[in-house]
Amino acid sequence: MDTIWAPALDPDIKPKYRAVVQAIREAIASGALSAGEKLPPVRELGWTLGMTPGTVARAYTVLTDEGVLRAEVGRGTFVAAPATAEPPLNLMEMDVIEHLTGGDNFDVNLFSPHLPNGGQSRLIRQLLAEVAKEPPSGMMHYPxxxxxxxxxxxxxxxxxxxxxxxxxxxxxxxxxxxxxxxxxxxxxxxxxxxxxxxxxxxxxxxxxxxxxxxxxxxxxxxxxxxxxxxxxxxxxxxxxxxxxxxxxxxxxxxxxxxxxxxxxxxxxxxxxxxxxxxxxxxxxxxxxxxxxxxxxxxxxxxxxxxxxxxxxxxxxxxxxxxxxxxxxxxxxxxxxxxxxxxxATPITDLVASLLVHPQIDGIMERTRQGVSDYVKAAVNVLGAYDLSWREDVPFVWLTLPDGWRASAFCRAAETRGVRIRAAEEFAARHSQTPHAVRMAVNAGVSLNSFEAAMVRLRDLLDNPMDEISV
Missing domain, CATH: 3.40.640.10 (Type I PLP-dependent aspartate aminotransferase-like (Major domain))
Structure with missing residues (x-):
């Protein structure tokens, strides 16, 4: 069951997603939300608060990345257990990829790849803390x-x-x-x-x-x-x-x-x-x-x-x-x-540790597997059409069927909450370009949300609208 929770937002906090973040933090601190409780889906809370689902999703993502919330693919977003001292990162004990997800989203931006989190977020935070404590390059020198x-x-x-x-x-x-x-x-x-x-x-x-x-x-x-x-x-x-x-x-x-x-x-x-x-x-x-x-x-x-x-x-x-x-x-x-x-020297100090860390290979493999999961979801839904893809490439290329121009298809997709890039964005201004679109993996939304976006695109492909397909 979803938590019935409708916070009163502080009108002085801008932008709006930060007000949602603050309200969730206060609710957890006061006990109004307890560990393990499921938060409302982003569309439902967005309707309740009078804001877009994307604004709520951004707030969920911020708190998920901080460890205040936890997201489970296909299940939703939950209040995380209170953190004690964070144990050392051990990816060998992780049996699933941590997806940076704000729960289920209707609005899905597929302009640029948003990688799955195979543990790099937590590792980077850990290494940043170590660099801040004792920066190898110091803090008073030019690079x-x-x-x-x-x-x-x-x-x-x-x-x-x-x-x-x-x-x-x-x-x-x-x-x-x-x-x-x-x-x-x-x-x-x-x-x-x-x-x-x-x-x-x-x-x-x-x-x-x-x-x-x-x-x-x-x-x-x-x-x-x-x-x-x-x-x-x-x-x-x-x-x-x-x-x-x-x-x-x-x-x-x-x-x-x-x-x-x-x-x-x-x-x-x-x-x-x-x-x-x-x-x-x-x-x-x-x-x-x-x-x-x-x-x-x-x-x-x-x-x-x-x-x-x-x-x-x-x-x-x-x-x-x-x-x-x-x-x-x-x-x-x-x-x-x-x-x-x-x-900047703190960045080079971080990179020096990150790229030789014994867990980085496992992180990258888990990230590749996460990309593969999203690509397969796209192929399962759109595979009947002219789709170019590779499991280890974080985007797919769709050549549109007769009846669709790329720009019209992108406009129609955006009305259905899916933002994609037309072929002309990759060509010179006056070039003749194919009627095709690129769709990037976005693991910032749940796999369910991504797959649902693919279904909406397939519905467009199956049913071109006369007024926008010429």
Missing amino acids: SRRGAKAAREGMVRWLWDTPIGPFSEADIVLSHGGQNAISLVFQTILKGRRPVIFVEELSYPGFRRAAAGLRADVVSIAMDGDGLCPVSLAAASERYPEAQIVCTSPEVHSPTCGYSSLERRIDIVAVARKFDLQILEDDCYRIGTAQAPGYRQLAPERGWYVSSLSKSITPALRVGCAIAPKDQTAALHRTAEHGYFGL
């Missing part, structure tokens, strides 16, 4: 390359099985996430008043944003089922001799879930060498094992590599890295140091 050495060594350990050729901690440049890493590479490479950058015709929008910040022109290159088309790349190189770099995601292509074979990568390297193009490999979305050698291994004189912790551990830390060809490593380091000196 420095020497001071961040342990974090770079941690990044080496994290990338140990990535086939990008030989590298050491001295080759790694730490960045504020993958987007910052891409900008660092562009700043290091690009020369001239109006440089040209090549990108895949459907590609990560951050490539274009980084290029715009440097006043570079972006030219889209055609793709086929094997990724970037070498014939089209060669033709564009003939037409744009000022082009300096081609950006690609050969392991996990966003948004299509595609993959480039070894043979295709070898062909791309041949074109790049002929026209003296640098190659930037964006590997931020891969959370499984690499399927083929990366461009830095295939073309060590021109291969650049970027990755981040955002899609494998958490985006909250904003930690990524860039690795240059050997003869460009010093230049890449200078670009970063001239731009921001280095990452």
